Amino acid sequence: MTSQADFLQPPRPAVWLVNLFTSAEEAESILGDLLEEYFHLVSKSGVAFARNWYWRQTVKTIAHLVGAGFRVAPWLTTAAAVGGFLLLRFVSGLPERAIFAVLHRYQVFEHHFNGYVFFATNGIAIGHVIVSMFVGCIVAWRSREGRWLLR
């Protein structure tokens, strides 16, 4: 359950994403700045508005940092993105195979038809999202390494 104190904090996935795309030194200033403005907005305009603002800032900030990473280390960032794409192509079929293996193993089709339909449609989409996020994290991590190397 989410407590009141947790609810007032900025969205955790957004904080995690900023951390992922920045070096430790950069994260200290950027996350500190975001938190300072976030709390100011919470008291001025409410939590919902502040959380929206935090997400907007996170998305734009990541886009700029990736762009800056590309300018500083174009080959390494490109290699990370291409490597990530190839990895995605390589592993994208795995969730599908795993889901169908589980469905057949427990004979879901015969016993729980609705469950079968749900997993056969949404399960694959969820699997793809998980794989894409996993690959995205690897790309971000490699891009960040590149920026550190060239500093």
Added chain:
Amino acid sequence: MSGRDYLGEFEHIIVLALLRLDDRAYGVSVRQEIEFRTNREVSIGAVYATLDRLETKGFVKSHRGDPTPERGGRSKRFVRVTAKGVAAVNRTQRALQRMTEGLDLIRTYS
């Protein structure tokens, strides 16, 4: 003189904000100053990416402040314009002035 001696549009805006804020210039104050004066939403990432570029060129210098509780115990990164940065902003301003001299921008293009 190379293109590197001039400032890009956003670099120019950031350096002017730093000069206005003087020793109070850090991520939040720079972002808010730009939003207030230009009426355009700026991301903190854009500010930091530009500050990094300006620091690499030697136009600005940064140092860390003390950690504060309202920032979750994180420190501020204060930024100041160097003499080289002031020269670059003057050069860019003069170039823009020379380029707009004699142009009646409001009457001709509005």
